[in-house]
Amino acid sequence: MKVGIIGATGYGGLELIRFLHNHPEVGGIELFTSSEEGTIFSSKFGHLLSIHDTPLQKIEVETLASFDFLFTSTPSGVTSELLPPLVDIGPKLIDLSGDYRLKDSSTYEKWYKKAPAPQSIVKKSVYGLTEWNEENIKSASLVANPGCYPTAVLLSVLPLIKERLIDPRYLVIDAKSGVSGAGNKPSQTTHYSEMNENFSIYKVNEHQHIPEIEQAIAMFADSETAITFNTHLVPMTRGILATSYSPVQPGVTNKQLNDCLLDTYKNHPFVRVVQDVSTIGTNRVKGSNYCDVFVQLDERTNRATIVGVIDNLVKGAAGQAIQNMNVQLELPQSLGLDVIPLFI
Numbered sequence: 471m472k473v474g475i476i477g478a479t480g481y482g483g484l485e486l487i488r489f490l491h492n493h494p495e496v497g498g499i500e501l502f503t504s505s506e507e508g509t510i511f512s513s514k515f516g517h518l519l520s521i522h523d524t525p526l527q528k529i530e531v532e533t534l535a536s537f538d539f540l541f542t543s544t545p546s547g548v549t550s551e552l553l554p555p556l557v558d559i560g561p562k563l564i565d566l567s568g569d570y571r572l573k574d575s576s577t578y579e580k581w582y583k584k585a586p587a588p589q590s591i592v593k594k595s596v597y598g599l600t601e602w603n604e605e606n607i608k609s610a611s612l613v614a615n616p617g618c619y620p621t622a623v624l625l626s627v628l629p630l631i632k633e634r635l636i637d638p639r640y641l642v643i644d645a646k647s648g649v650s651g652a653g654n655k656p657s658q659t660t661h662y663s664e665m666n667e668n669f670s671i672y673k674v675n676e677h678q679h680i681p682e683i684e685q686a687i688a689m690f691a692d693s694e695t696a697i698t699f700n701t702h703l704v705p706m707t708r709g710i711l712a713t714s715y716s717p718v719q720p721g722v723t724n725k726q727l728n729d730c731l732l733d734t735y736k737n738h739p740f741v742r743v744v745q746d747v748s749t750i751g752t753n754r755v756k757g758s759n760y761c762d763v764f765v766q767l768d769e770r771t772n773r774a775t776i777v778g779v780i781d782n783l784v785k786g787a788a789g790q791a792i793q794n795m796n797v798q799l800e801l802p803q804s805l806g807l808d809v810i811p812l813f814i
């Protein structure tokens with residue numbers, strides 16, 4: 471099977487290469503660029519010496535049309551124009567950007583401040599939160615891979631909202647991310663001397679993942695809600711930890727909350743329900759496709775504390791994208807993704 475990666479030089483692209491390299495069904499991986507055509511990949515990324523010594527190729531629809539799968543890992547606003555001519559002409563498309571996640575074009579315009587993709591194509595796209603949308607992903611021609619924060623948040627809160635154990639009207643989400651979440655383009659906020667030894671909040675009440683989380687809560691848990699969601703930058707490279715707070719419905723117990731998570735994910739290899747809070751943390755999932763979830767009822771306030779942890783570049787991006795490819799091919803979800811977290 472022939473696979474192409476557009477945006478291969480970015481962090482999401484590099485993680486796609488790392489996992490697809492070991493995927494038994496992938497015969498060839500070809501890498502595309504908008505800015506460095508002809509550059510030998512391993513001359514730019516030394517860790518791929520003797521693994522990817524091929525030149526980066528120019529992005530051309532005619533060339534891309536011959537692939538079985540195309541992964542696009544580009545900034546928002548790129549695939550809204552690039553992908554429409556490729557839909558339904560051959561390759562299955564998996565887009566890691568936010569361009570096809572939001573079903574309402576005016577919502578995309580408002581939060582991303584960019585022109586939306588054509589509505590007819592957005593309509594065809596399938597939201598790739600694997601554990602919650604497997605049946606639709608199977609037959610999708612275009613998968614909109616979820617955002618990194620939404621993955622950590624949704625996998626932890628959706629079961630509890632769906633089973634009406636918590637009240638999503640008062641859901642408050644406090645999320646933290648490592649710096650690789652911002653991609654490889656240098657900026658003032660990610661500059662080492664300004665980010666190191668610093669812990670900051672950003673995009674207060676205006677993060678573009680707010681409408682994505684609300685849309686998914688409506689889609690999978692049948693609840694309309696307006697969430698409070700804020701994001702923080704932590705001086706580390708990888709990882710997201712999202713802590714959500716919500717009142718529980720009257721009479722709900724800690725056991726019911728935990729049983730709900732355990733029951734929801736009993737047949738899902740990548741979501742682990744953690745019982746002992748001392749074993750939850752970004753280094754327990756680092757480099758892997760796991761999402762660890764945790765819930766505990768505060769009996770004093772009758773509010774639940776709900777935690778979701780992922781590696782933003784794996785379950786939050788490349789790993790989930792490959793998990794979706796496996797679903798589309800009706801292969802075991804963990805094929806090519808079965809790695810132990812780095813931990814130390």
Ligand SMILES: NC(=O)C1=CN([C@@H]2O[C@H](COP(=O)(O)OP(=O)(O)OC[C@H]3O[C@@H](n4cnc5c(N)ncnc54)[C@H](OP(=O)(O)O)[C@@H]3O)[C@@H](O)[C@H]2O)C=CC1
Binds near residue numbers: 483567616
């Ligand atoms: N980093 C993360 O944790 C996550 C990122 N995402 C999303 O995935 C996408 C990729 O993220 P990430 O890898 O971090 O980003 P990076 O900034 O690290 O990489 C993006 C890559 O896109 C390519 N690119 C830039 N402009 C264009 C263009 N006009 N046409 C085609 N390619 C272009 C560049 O490669 P070249 O110059 O070679 O073309 C660049 O290396 C983004 O939409 C991001 O929001 C989603 C989940 C998690």
Ligand SMILES: CC(=O)N[C@@H](CCC(=O)OP(=O)(O)O)C(=O)O
Binds near residue numbers: 566568616647679701
């Ligand atoms: C740390 C950091 O800056 N993270 C980025 C992640 C964004 C992202 O991946 O954006 P889309 O998925 O919506 O394209 C942010 O908060 O904007």
